[in-house]
Amino acid sequence: MKNDLQKMNLAGDVEKITETTYNIFSDEDETKFERDEEPSLVAEIVFTNDGNIESQRIAMPQSGDEITTDYIYENGLKTEERSSLPDGRLEQTVVEYAENQLPVSETTKRNGVDMVKTTFIYNDDDRLAEIASLYTNGTHVQRFITYNEQGNKQEERTVEKSEFTSEERTVYAYNEHNELVESTYYDYEGNVVITNQYEYTDFDALGNWTAKTELMDHVPIRTIERTIQYRS
DSSP: OOOHHHHTTOOSOEEEEEEEEEEEEEOTTSOOEEEOSSOSEEEEEEEOTTSSEEEEEEEETTTTEEEEEEEEEETTEEEEEEEEOGGGOEEEEEEEEOTTSOEEEEEEEETTEEEEEEEEEEOTTSOEEEEEEEETTSOEEEEEEEEOTTSOEEEEEEEEESSSEEEEEEEEEEOTTSOEEEEEEEOTTSOEEEEEEEEEEEEOTTSOEEEEEEEETTEEEEEEEEEEEEOO
């Protein structure tokens, strides 16, 4: 089973990652694009020696909000997530595993009150094929996932059943380094709603990207700068 570093397509013995996101704005004619001086989001991720996420802090400087999450492991398996949300709210997710050490369900509580129960279903290759979430308000969300030959997520179809039933689909494309370069969103009739592109503009000595630009329908909307700290 892949650890978090492998799932994130990161090379090397990574100890910490800091990702700083800046929004991009343009003039009315979309001929001039500039980046905000202040970041909209700063994410810090700390990894264990086994390559799994130990803690995460997400700060939104413009609003002052912050979310911190600690991850609890037993015998190398993540069994619990504990998050501190804005306004003092607490969120806890407990994970249960099958004998083959694949997670089969998780239950999320907020301030001690059940919010959602999620079940995971796998295909014959032990790849995640379906995620079914049942919320306490009665909403039922199912996500169906398929993969390409390289094992990257190729398509995700989401069906939400509440008072009404809605369905949408996302298709993903990658470059030769298995980095996501495009995601296309379709509505229930199969019409393209929006397409996002991802351009990687800088890399470190191990080939991990350190800067990328996200575009919406080929218009740049944000840049992300990533600092990677390795264990010596």
